[in-house]
Amino acid sequence: MNKSFNEAVEARRSHYAIGKEIALSDDALRDIVEHAVKFVPSAFNSQSSRVVVLLNDEHDSLWELTRENLRKIVPEEAFGPTNDKMNAFKSGYGTVLFFEDQAIVEGLQAQFGLYKDNFPVWSQQSSGMLQYVVWTGLDAEGLGASLQHYNEVIENDVKKAWSLPEKWKLIAQMPFGKPLAAVNEKDFGPLEARVKVLG
């Protein structure tokens, strides 16, 4: 991967049409995720992020689990598009699950009372940074990914299915695979209203 930082930032997009035939080894996937987890910063270097990468049958199970949980709450006559989405995500090669360990966040809150209300916010910001670096890292290696948020619908069952600690709060799901379609043009609003340089 020889993309510059700027090129990688420009190239990263949401890919919803993904397949299982990827050109990357499972070890290379692990390297991308571990590299991101290692180098992305966290408040007070608390390293509160946790990541589970589901591949093969485990990946398939996640999207079947999500499908069945959604079936309980989405009206049957509206389930078609939801079902299609589950099929699309399941068609990918794997899913990265992002968590924040609330044991760490609560520990910081107990230790540094002055910032009590800030630690959960900083934890979310750090998770955002990590999601971004994994996403861009996968994209730079030729994979396609998107960011999904079925947190409330699946969190308990995910922890049960993969025996994860109770204190790991589920933040996002990133299904990824071989990109199967070109992405659409993205709509960028004018920057003048969003960036000011003064002085």
Place this chain on the structure above:
Amino acid sequence: MNKSFNEAVEARRSHYAIGKEIALSDDALRDIVEHAVKFVPSAFNSQSSRVVVLLNDEHDSLWELTRENLRKIVPEEAFGPTNDKMNAFKSGYGTVLFFEDQAIVEGLQAQFGLYKDNFPVWSQQSSGMLQYVVWTGLDAEGLGASLQHYNEVIENDVKKAWSLPEKWKLIAQMPFGKPLAAVNEKDFGPLEARVKVLG
């Protein structure tokens, strides 16, 4: 800047000792910030992030404003280290102020009631992504930066001083400049406890 994405991610660190003699033009600084704001993703492509870059006298004013507001709440006998910090940040070349436009977030909440509670969280995650990309972008160009959070202490005065919209919520401050000292070794915890690959 020819660093690869991975190299840039590895190199980014917090720099607290910074000076004003930078080798980058103000236009190049603007490019780094605009590039990040343009390409960093946001929930529903809502583009809720706002950035103000303060340079020269405006940068100095920010840290004098922060100093005077802190002087009102930090006990006089403990003010020495706080005062030193203000001097250190003011010694930099500029500061990037990160905001999230609550008019956008509230608009999404009104429009998509199902995700009402999620939009403020996703806005914080997106701001984290943006902070990260600006930070790493500055670092990749040879600048040193750190992330500060004097939000509650300065938000109202900052909006008054630079005539910013009431709905812009201040999220973070990033003073930057010429790095004046080598950074310390960073403490990385073991990855086995933080990353699982299953399947």
